[in-house]
Amino acid sequence: AVDEKIKLQEANKLGVKISQKEIDDGVKNFAKSNGISLEQFKNMLKQAQVDEKVFKEQMKAEMAWARLVRMKAAQNLKVSRNEIKRVMDSITRDTKKQKFMVSEIVIAKKDAKHIDELVRNLREDPRFELYAMQFSQSPTAKNGGHLGWVSSEQLIDKLSNALKNMKDGEISNPIAVGTDYYILKLEKKYTPGVDKMPEPKEDEIRQMLENKKLEEIANKYLRDLRNKAIIERKA
Structure with missing residues (x-):
């Protein structure tokens, strides 16, 4: 590359x-x-x-x-104590919002000739991280595509809507966003009033x-x- x-x-x-x-x-x-x-x-x-x-x-x-x-x-x-405190306060406030633990693979549309085959492989092989490191063009590739916990507000509507309709462990179809395709893996979903946030x-x-x-x-x-x-x- x-x-x-x-x-x-x-x-x-x-x-x-x-x-x-x-x-x-x-x-x-x-x-x-x-x-x-x-x-x-x-x-x-x-x-x-x-x-x-x-x-x-x-x-x-x-x-x-x-x-x-x-x-x-x-x-x-x-990293200052104030920066850490701001994030901790924000996490505490955000327990009222739905959150998703997500991993991603991002591929430019011009390089996406075999993207459907990639999705099929991802659904058969549990090692999403390996494929993210190998194929993803996002900076998260070096972490196996792991994004961590994100809320709906942090995502564009197309990605957020896809995650809301997914189950834990599910792999999305390719989602077109601008010049790229996103493939998401929903690790876990947090729903306020139902789940306990760590x-x-x-x-x-x-x-x-x-x-x-x-x-x-x-x-x-x-x-x-x-x-x-x-x-x-x-x-």
Whole structure:
């Protein structure tokens, strides 16, 4: 992918290296986090027709990019007590709203030739995260497509309406939004007065806020690199 090449080129230019051991450990940890052995994971890649070398190259790009962004963002990642308190207060207020724990795969319409086949595979194979890392073009791909808890107000109507009619564990049909298709997986649904919302933990909120800041910095950084690459090609 173009973004993958841009990320690796920038990391190499700035001397950010990822060792083979780090890549191998990353694959092992990914398998472990999905509750399967390394051998089972390799079999899953084969079933999904994903080349192991390609997957490792993608992991290398994401690891190098994550390290590079963290280096660039080091001074801007501090999360204050006030920021944490605001989020905790907001979560407490939001217990009156319906919420969804969602994962996503986002694919540009121009790249969506095999999207129906992808949906069929997702419905037969429980490892949504693997497909998100491999195929999704959203920044959430590196987290296996995981969005976390979101309310209807945080989503556009098309996505929100689809989720309201889905059951836990269900995979949506492709949903056209602008120039992209979204495939959603509803992990869990929270309905006020029926379900109990988990109490927010301070460490989790701190991590969430750090991740959000990192993602904003990473997105801007990647946009700037893409624009630079376009200008250089035109020159």
